[in-house]
Amino acid sequence: MATSLQTGKDLSLVQLLFGGLIMIGLIIKWLSSILTGTNSPLGEATATIWGYSIILFSLLGLVVIQLDSNNSPNKQLSKVPYSIYMLFVIVIWIIVLNVTYSKYINRKTIPPTYDFWNMWSTIFIAMITILILVQYYASLASNVGTYLNTDIFTKGNVETLNVYLGFILFLNILITGIQTIILNNFRVDG
Numbered sequence: 001m002a003t004s005l006q007t008g009k010d011l012s013l014v015q016l017l018f019g020g021l022i023m024i025g026l027i028i029k030w031l032s033s034i035l036t037g038t039n040s041p042l043g044e045a046t047a048t049i050w051g052y053s054i055i056l057f058s059l060l061g062l063v064v065i066q067l068d069s070n071n072s073p074n075k076q077l078s079k080v081p082y083s084i085y086m087l088f089v090i091v092i093w094i095i096v097l098n099v100t101y102s103k104y105i106n107r108k109t110i111p112p113t114y115d116f117w118n119m120w121s122t123i124f125i126a127m128i129t130i131l132i133l134v135q136y137y138a139s140l141a142s143n144v145g146t147y148l149n150t151d152i153f154t155k156g157n158v159e160t161l162n163v164y165l166g167f168i169l170f171l172n173i174l175i176t177g178i179q180t181i182i183l184n185n186f187r188v189d190g
Contacts, residue, residue, distance in 0.1 A: 014061075014065055018059075028050055030126075032047030032048060043105065045098040045105035081135070083132055083135075100183075114186075120175050121175045127168055
């Protein structure tokens, strides 16, 4: 009995570690826009790649540690909320954009409108990530009975949260599409 309790405690610590790594990834991305210079090879694109890669692998880690080796992985993966899969797609899309155009983004030879849309994309990804983590930890708390007050996470509230997540995800897909168009068509070779 004590062994399973210790394993459950270790699992929750790992989940908190992944949540902390997600926050570190967001901080790296946020600080990149403030601290990068104009001609630095380690500019905003590089920090975005690092920060979003940390977020991506931490989210993947949160999904993987929930898998039970005794059950079918396909059945378990179908229970993962769609918002996590959509966040994977958006983050991978942005990482690919930043890898492809890192020279232009790091040297700031892109239109200023890209910075505007990049800021909004970062804000929306932070909002999505925080809402997903709140939803994730609330579902864990309701299953484990931890210190979180789960009375506010009724089925109706979770459905409302999913609607907000869907709307913000849709907006972020549009914003990332705008960023792609700007980088494909309006970059300045310098």
